[in-house]
Amino acid sequence: MWRIFGTSLLTFSFGVVSLFANELLLWEDCIWIGLERNTQLKLEKTKQGLFPILLNEKWKQYLPKLGVHYFGIFSRNREQLDQEYRDVRLQIQQLLYDGGEIEREKQKIEIKQLIQAEEKKILREKIIQTISLAYLHLNKRIIIDSLYDLRIERYHLEQKKLNLEVQTQLIPTFESKSIKQWELDFFAKRIHSQALKESSILELKQKMFLDPNESLALEPGITERIEIFQPTSFPIEVDMNHPIRKKNRLQFELASLEEESLNNDWKPKLVLGGYIGRNGNYGFPLQNEVYGVSLGFQTNLGGSSFVSNTQNGFQSEGNGIQRIPGYGPQAVGPGENGFQSGTIGIFDEVGREKKRFDSQLSQFQIRLEKEQSELNLRNNSKSIEVKLNEEYKQYSLYMEFVKFAFESLKQKREEKKSNLISELEYLKAEEEVFVALEQSIEHYFNYISTSLELVIHLGEDPFNNRYFRLHNSKFNSDFTILLRDWKNLLPIENLQKREPKKQKQTPFLLEE
Numbered sequence: 001m002w003r004i005f006g007t008s009l010l011t012f013s014f015g016v017v018s019l020f021a022n023e024l025l026l027w028e029d030c031i032w033i034g035l036e037r038n039t040q041l042k043l044e045k046t047k048q049g050l051f052p053i054l055l056n057e058k059w060k061q062y063l064p065k066l067g068v069h070y071f072g073i074f075s076r077n078r079e080q081l082d083q084e085y086r087d088v089r090l091q092i093q094q095l096l097y098d099g100g101e102i103e104r105e106k107q108k109i110e111i112k113q114l115i116q117a118e119e120k121k122i123l124r125e126k127i128i129q130t131i132s133l134a135y136l137h138l139n140k141r142i143i144i145d146s147l148y149d150l151r152i153e154r155y156h157l158e159q160k161k162l163n164l165e166v167q168t169q170l171i172p173t174f175e176s177k178s179i180k181q182w183e184l185d186f187f188a189k190r191i192h193s194q195a196l197k198e199s200s201i202l203e204l205k206q207k208m209f210l211d212p213n214e215s216l217a218l219e220p221g222i223t224e225r226i227e228i229f230q231p232t233s234f235p236i237e238v239d240m241n242h243p244i245r246k247k248n249r250l251q252f253e254l255a256s257l258e259e260e261s262l263n264n265d266w267k268p269k270l271v272l273g274g275y276i277g278r279n280g281n282y283g284f285p286l287q288n289e290v291y292g293v294s295l296g297f298q299t300n301l302g303g304s305s306f307v308s309n310t311q312n313g314f315q316s317e318g319n320g321i322q323r324i325p326g327y328g329p330q331a332v333g334p335g336e337n338g339f340q341s342g343t344i345g346i347f348d349e350v351g352r353e354k355k356r357f358d359s360q361l362s363q364f365q366i367r368l369e370k371e372q373s374e375l376n377l378r379n380n381s382k383s384i385e386v387k388l389n390e391e392y393k394q395y396s397l398y399m400e401f402v403k404f405a406f407e408s409l410k411q412k413r414e415e416k417k418s419n420l421i422s423e424l425e426y427l428k429a430e431e432e433v434f435v436a437l438e439q440s441i442e443h444y445f446n447y448i449s450t451s452l453e454l455v456i457h458l459g460e461d462p463f464n465n466r467y468f469r470l471h472n473s474k475f476n477s478d479f480t481i482l483l484r485d486w487k488n489l490l491p492i493e494n495l496q497k498r499e500p501k502k503q504k505q506t507p508f509l510l511e512e
Contacts, residue, residue, distance in 0.1 A: 024219040027135055027470070030208055034131040037209035041127060044120040051113040058106045065093045069275075071321070073329075085321060086286060089277030099267025104257055111254045118247040125243070127207075129456050133449050134204040139222045140445035141197040144438055147486070148190045151434060186431075223480050226448060228468040231389050238377045239459030245377075248370040255363045262356050271296040275313070279320050289316040292338075303352050305345040312338035377457070384454040388467070391450050395443035402440050402482060405433040437486060444479055 025033075035041060069091050075083040095102075205216055238245070273294040278286035292313025299306050313322065314336055321329045324339050412429040415421045451467035463470040 023215070024217050026219050027132065027222065030135050030204065030218075031128055031131050033210070034127055034208040035124065038127050039209070040123055041120070044116070044123060047116060048113075048120075051109055051116070054109045055106060058102055058109065061095060061102050067091045069277075071323070073321070083281070084283060085279065085281055085319075086283070087277065087279035087290070087321065088286060089275045089290065091273065091275045093271055093273040096270040096272050097267075098269045099264050101261060101264070101267075101269075104261055104264075108254060108257050111250050111257070115247055115250045115254070118243040118250065121243040122247070125456050128462065129453060131204070131207045132452055132462065134200070134207045135218075136222075136445050136449050136452070138197070138200040138204050139218065140441060141193070141200045142218070142220075143223070143441055143483070145193050145197045147434065147437065147441075148193050150486070151186070151430070152190060221474070223444075223477070223483065224474045225471045226468055227471060227475050227477055228444075228447065228451075228479075229466060231385075231392055231467060234466070236381055236385060236454075236458060238381060238457070242377070242459040244373050248366065248373060251366050252363070252370070255359065255366055258362065259356075259359045262352075262359055265300045265352075266302075268297055268299040273311075279315075279318070281318060288318040288320065288334075290314065290320060300352075303347045306342070307345075308340070308342040310338070310340045312336070380457060381454065384450060384457060388447065388450045388454055391443050391447040395440060395447050398436055398440035398443060399478065399482065402433065402436045405429075405436050406485060409433050433486075437482070440479075440482070 067090075069087075069089045071087040071089075073083070073085045201216060202212060205212060205214065208216075210216060273296065274292065275294075276291040277289075279288050279290055280286035290313060292311060294309065294311040296310075297306075297308040311322075315332060315334050317334050319334075320332050320337075322332045322337055322339065323329050324341065330339075409429050412421060412426050416423070416426040448468055451465070452462050455462050455465045455467065460466075
């Protein structure tokens with residue numbers, strides 16, 4: 001799957017600050033800001049810090065465990081001799097064998113970390129898609145609204161001429177009333193277009209996690225950076241390393257490790273221990289040296305448990321106390337001393353079968369989820385592809401009609417100059433071009449939006465793919481030429497084109 005390896009989060013944060021300073025934002029800028037401000041993505045980044053801590057804790061289980069132990073008994077009763085006993089020991093324990101359980105636990109943590117990384121990629125894809133769709137929708141509304149502005153300024157020029165013609169009775173009054181009806185319809189559409197643009201601005205701000213009162217201005221010229229391609233019949237296939245597929249595979253590995261842990265729980269755990277210290281009956285400093293070694297053994301046998309402990313020690317002089325698990329302190333004298341203990345719990349692992357059932361159920365659920373996700377990936381791909389082909393055909397159809405309508409409008413303009421047609425007839429011809437042009441703009445952006453949705457779904461580059469390409473600089477496409485022809489047909493002095501900025505690094509699926 002296509003991936004872009006980006007810079008550090010610190011550099012990215014400084015980049016966002018500079019974007020606001022520049023005011024006019026590119027497509028890439030909007031995505032960067034949205035990624036930086038998204039609270040869910042911040043939470044996922046915070047979760048990543050947990051896994052190194054968990055792995056470090058598992059590594060510590062391989063290390064010897066050191067501890068200092070103090071034990072004291074005091075007896076000062078009437079009619080009895082005072083007794084005093086203190087024991088201080090440095091103890092150590094080392095795990096010798098655990099049947100590979102710690103290593104499996106480490107692998108589980110590493111797999112969970114990989115699963116969380118894939119979930120973050122899925123979330124990032126969703127964020128990029130929602131911001132991009134809102135960005136494209138806003139650009140569509142801006143262009144359509146600008147066409148209304150072009151026409152309203154053009155209309156005001158014609159209106160001055162019309163008023164003069166009505167006053168001088170060059171046109172009949174009933175034609176003036178018809179134009180008033182056309183004017184009412186036009187202004188109603190323009191008001192609706194302006195409302196849609198304002199709603200689109202708020203929608204993009206919401207996707208970028210901006211406050212409604214924050215300023216948001218887009219760099220014009222998005223259509224001059226996009227080159228679209230006709231959909232081909234080449235079969236589409238979801239990337240094998242798509243985050244959803246990788247997550248499913250990792251989840252199955254995790255469930256298999258859980259089952260492996262249950263199958264190996266019969267393997268014994270061996271712990272070697274030892275101690276060295278001093279004790280005494282007369283307070284500090286302590287008089288007698290003590291030392292010894294111990295061996296612990298634990299295993300599970302078909303739901304029953306077996307625990308055994310062995311300890312052998314030595315005391316140089318005096319009387320000491322040996323603490324036997326399950327029996328309490330026992331007095332010992334100088335020389336060797338030791339004990340052995342063993343406990344068998346008959347079927348005391350009551351939750352063992354429940355764990356085994358849960359493990360099998362988990363694997364079954366993961367298989368079903370994998371089959372369902374594979375089915376959804378394929379079906380959604382085909383569904384989006386059908387919609388994509390429809391949008392391109394609609395776009396091509398309206399583009400051809402607009403080109404034809406342009407030529408017709410040019411002819412109507414010449415006829416109007418020669419007074420062969422009325423002002424109303426010319427406005428109606430202009431309206432046909434405008435409606436067709438608005439529809440072509442609608443399908444143009446719908447095609448790009450649908451393409452974006454499909455390529456992200458497939459796991460491909462959303463800025464350079466088989467359906468469209470985002471160029472670094474100005475690109476003359478049929479669509480941009482069409483818009484330029486429209487502006488030339490209705491020249492307005494205060495409309496100046498801007499060159500698009502240089503493209504920034506695209507943030508699709510940034511790896512940190």
